[in-house]
Amino acid sequence: MNEPMHDVDLAERRERVTMLRDSAAALVPADGDLRRVRAWRFAGNGLDAQAWALVCEMGWPGLRLAEEQGGSGLGLCEYVALLEELGKGLAPEPLNEVACLVSLLPAEWREPVLRGERLVLPGHGAGLVADHQGRLLGQAKVSLGKAAHGWLLMNEDSAWLVDAQGLEGQALATQDGGHVLALALNGVPAQRLASSPEQLRRVRDEAALGVAAYLLGCMQGAFARTLDYLKVRKQFGREIGSFQALQHRMVDLHIQIELSRALVEETAACLDRSVAPGEAQRRIYATRVQAGDAALRVCREAIQLHGAIGYTDEADIGLFLRRVLVAASAWGTQGGYRQGYARLIAEEAFNG
Amino acid sequence: MSDMNALHEDYESMSDEAFRGLLREWIETHYPAHLRNPRRRLGLEESRAWYRLLGERGWLAPGWPTRHGGMGLSAAKQLIYMEEWERHGCARLPDSGLTMLGPLLIRFGSEAQKAFYLPRILAGEHFWCQGYSEPNAGSDLASLRTEAVDCGDHWRVNGQKIWTTMAGHSNWIFMLVRTDRQARPQAGISFLLVPLASPGVEVRPILNLDLHDEFSEVFFTDVRVPKENLVGEVNQGWSMAKALLGFERIFLGSPKQSTHALERLERLARLGGIEHQEAYRQRHAALRLRLDAHRALYERFAEALRQGQALGPEVSMLKINQSELFQAICELALEVAGEDAALLDPLAEDAALYPAGLFIQSLPTTIYGGSNEIQRNILARQVLGLPG
Numbered sequence: 001m002n003e004p005m006h007d008v009d010l011a012e013r014r015e016r017v018t019m020l021r022d023s024a025a026a027l028v029p030a031d032g033d034l035r036r037v038r039a040w041r042f043a044g045n046g047l048d049a050q051a052w053a054l055v056c057e058m059g060w061p062g063l064r065l066a067e068e069q070g071g072s073g074l075g076l077c078e079y080v081a082l083l084e085e086l087g088k089g090l091a092p093e094p095l096n097e098v099a100c101l102v103s104l105l106p107a108e109w110r111e112p113v114l115r116g117e118r119l120v121l122p123g124h125g126a127g128l129v130a131d132h133q134g135r136l137l138g139q140a141k142v143s144l145g146k147a148a149h150g151w152l153l154m155n156e157d158s159a160w161l162v163d164a165q166g167l168e169g170q171a172l173a174t175q176d177g178g179h180v181l182a183l184a185l186n187g188v189p190a191q192r193l194a195s196s197p198e199q200l201r202r203v204r205d206e207a208a209l210g211v212a213a214y215l216l217g218c219m220q221g222a223f224a225r226t227l228d229y230l231k232v233r234k235q236f237g238r239e240i241g242s243f244q245a246l247q248h249r250m251v252d253l254h255i256q257i258e259l260s261r262a263l264v265e266e267t268a269a270c271l272d273r274s275v276a277p278g279e280a281q282r283r284i285y286a287t288r289v290q291a292g293d294a295a296l297r298v299c300r301e302a303i304q305l306h307g308a309i310g311y312t313d314e315a316d317i318g319l320f321l322r323r324v325l326v327a328a329s330a331w332g333t334q335g336g337y338r339q340g341y342a343r344l345i346a347e348e349a350f351n352g
Numbered sequence: 353m354s355d356m357n358a359l360h361e362d363y364e365s366m367s368d369e370a371f372r373g374l375l376r377e378w379i380e381t382h383y384p385a386h387l388r389n390p391r392r393r394l395g396l397e398e399s400r401a402w403y404r405l406l407g408e409r410g411w412l413a414p415g416w417p418t419r420h421g422g423m424g425l426s427a428a429k430q431l432i433y434m435e436e437w438e439r440h441g442c443a444r445l446p447d448s449g450l451t452m453l454g455p456l457l458i459r460f461g462s463e464a465q466k467a468f469y470l471p472r473i474l475a476g477e478h479f480w481c482q483g484y485s486e487p488n489a490g491s492d493l494a495s496l497r498t499e500a501v502d503c504g505d506h507w508r509v510n511g512q513k514i515w516t517t518m519a520g521h522s523n524w525i526f527m528l529v530r531t532d533r534q535a536r537p538q539a540g541i542s543f544l545l546v547p548l549a550s551p552g553v554e555v556r557p558i559l560n561l562d563l564h565d566e567f568s569e570v571f572f573t574d575v576r577v578p579k580e581n582l583v584g585e586v587n588q589g590w591s592m593a594k595a596l597l598g599f600e601r602i603f604l605g606s607p608k609q610s611t612h613a614l615e616r617l618e619r620l621a622r623l624g625g626i627e628h629q630e631a632y633r634q635r636h637a638a639l640r641l642r643l644d645a646h647r648a649l650y651e652r653f654a655e656a657l658r659q660g661q662a663l664g665p666e667v668s669m670l671k672i673n674q675s676e677l678f679q680a681i682c683e684l685a686l687e688v689a690g691e692d693a694a695l696l697d698p699l700a701e702d703a704a705l706y707p708a709g710l711f712i713q714s715l716p717t718t719i720y721g722g723s724n725e726i727q728r729n730i731l732a733r734q735v736l737g738l739p740g
């Protein structure tokens with residue numbers, strides 16, 4: 001069974017989590033300023049190069065990677081704390097993408113990726129196959145793919161590394177001002193990676209937890225702004241936050257945030273202690289579904305509570321909704337996780 | 353000309369089926385194919401030709417009496433009219449003159465105002481926008497401060513309106529202005545008609561969350577407005593506007609947005625090949641059931657209208673239920689869209705599907721026309737009689 005952690009370990013980890021949270025301020029201004037995020041939208045290749053250099057300087061892409069592979073080998077508790085902070089400020093950097101896939105990369109790619117000299121981004125494609133010469137066929141989608149030097153393309157049980165040089169895809173604009181690169185591969189050279197299906201599944205599951213943590217940050221960012229607004233906006237001679245109907249709504253959203261936080265932190269802690277794969281997956285799916293539902297709800301209601309100003313591009317509150325729409329469709333969809341969770345608990349019941 | 357049509361075509365004596373058939377055939381023949389199911393609300397230039405065509409046919413104003421050039425339809429036939437337009441994917445017209453100002457003038461305007469403005473709305477000469485809200489007067493509309501000062505032979509208007517839908521595509525604005533600062537807030541407001549081309553008026557578009565400049569800010573600096581542009585009595589603007597809001601709420605409570613969204617949801621599910629999946633079917637059925645119930649409620653109000661009854665504050669139920677159902681349908685569509693829910697533009701496979709866009713467009717329906725919170729307050733106090 002799970003051993004409780006030693007107090008010393010625990011204190012040390014708490015401190016590390018606090019430090020990581022504080023260090024996120026390098027990317028996410030503590031005062032909630034979203035000018036950098038605005039400037040990033042609908043411009044360039046999807047990567048703020050300066051910000052990404054900073055991310056790599058801080059060693060974040062290697063956070064989860066074993067020390068002997070050049071990473072810092074930190075646990076999920078630390079990892080989710082960092083992603084939550086980045087979510088609060090809507091940092092558009094593909095950290096969860098890179099940090100999750102870096103363990104799959106061969107050394108000649110891994111090292112430059114960790115140093116920020118090269119960027120590899122993951123893509124998913126259901127029908128990917130390699131022909132007898134090892135060339136890749138099928139379709140895949142890579143979030144922010146235009147910015148990458150290489151694409152790590154996965155199906156359920158295999159992963160390939162494709163050098164992006166000379167290849168083109170169709171960039172589809174996304175709501176947050178980024179893009180998804182749609183690739184039609186008709187026999188492109190690809191390096192098949194020596195990853196087991198279990199390894200790939202773990203990468204995907206941890207990434208899903210990362211998404212949940214990021215969404216937890218997004219909802220808190222949207223909530224905090226709304227709370228502030230309700231204290232200053234006046235109608236009928238009073239702050240609108242004094243109306244009970246709105247107070248109750250805010251309380252309900254607060255509860256949703258705390259439910260999401262409880263699951264994110266509990267799941268991360270459980271996985272750090274290592275649990276059976278089935279249980280790990282069930283916990284992750286539950287966390288991802290809760291965070292996805294709550295993030296959409298908080299952002300939608302935040303706009304409602306702002307009134308018409310919330311329905312403008314000029315007000316920052318809308319940026320949260322737009323980002324949540326995109327973040328919640330990375331590494332699997334809300335519907336996919338909802339059904340996956342239902343399947344897992346049915347299997348558990350069946351197996352007694 | 354419209355009167356002649358009315359003589360030829362006594363819509364009220366037609367059976368519902370015959371009336372529906374008449375509309376359908378004409379729409380299918382005449383509606384410009386490229387304007388079906390537009391992604392966003394059409395601007396003036398895009399819809400002008402269609403607007404004119406409808407005007408020539410005498411079909412612009414289903415609810416206006418025939419003597420003013422309308423179709424004189426009962427509520428039931430108006431519903432059919434709306435349904436047929438919706439079925440074909442016809443775009444919403446720049447319709448504030450038709451659905452808001454027209455009915456108000458018909459009820460409260462002077463004979464001279466009716467004779468001047470109504471034909472110009474039908475001719476596609478005047479396009480109107482609604483200038484009520486101000487930066488500090490949203491839900492608390494009665495606190496509005498844009499002021500019209502009596503200068504003997506004209507009004508002098510100063511102030512600012514905001515969220516004025518289609519202001520950039522209109523040439524006139526009907527607005528609420530303060531004409532008495534001393535009176536109780538509601539008692540010092542008048543209803544004024546102002547050409548947007550007047551010196552001192554400035555329209556500044558605002559980009560909305562759908563990245564479209566559908567609404568604007570409108571600034572007024574020492575704008576001279578002729579005395580005769582005031583509708584009704586001075587300081588009676590509030591009650592007139594309120595009468596109009598009731599009408600707007602039936603309009604906003606019609607099942608059409610939800611019906612449209614449900615159709616899109618079904619199309620999306622077919623595209624994704626999940627329409628037979630049990631989990632989807634159950635959630636779809638639950639929404640369809642809510643739509644059935646909404647239609648039944650809407651029908652009751654329509655019937656009351658048919659019987660010539662006035663609609664009371666309970667009409668707010670329709671607006672609340674419709675807008676929240678619309679959003680719920682759009683939310684399921686987001687989930688059904690999966691990865692495509694992230695996309696900015698319509699789907700490559702079917703340009704009529706833009707799940708995130710439709711979801712975003714559903715959000716303001718619980719804000720405009722009196723927010724749903726305000727509607728609930730009205731129902732709680734005025735219908736349930738709960739203490740204020």
Ligand SMILES: Cc1cc2nc3c(=O)[nH]c(=O)nc-3n(C[C@H](O)[C@H](O)[C@H](O)COP(=O)(O)OP(=O)(O)OC[C@H]3O[C@@H](n4cnc5c(N)ncnc54)[C@H](O)[C@@H]3O)c2cc1C
Pocket residue numbers: 233235236240243245246304305306307308309311481482483484485487489490491492514515516517518567716719720721722723724725726729
């Ligand atoms: C897309 C769009 C189009 C519009 N078009 C027009 C137009 O053409 N012309 C025009 O004049 N206006 C227009 N409006 C403005 C609309 O009428 C206002 O947005 C609306 O009245 C709400 O006012 P507000 O935005 O200032 O929000 P606020 O009044 O500031 O409200 C903010 C939040 O507080 C809540 N709230 C306020 N008071 C209470 C209370 N007493 N109890 C409980 N909750 C409360 C509101 O429901 C809302 O959730 C439009 C708005 C939108 C979004």
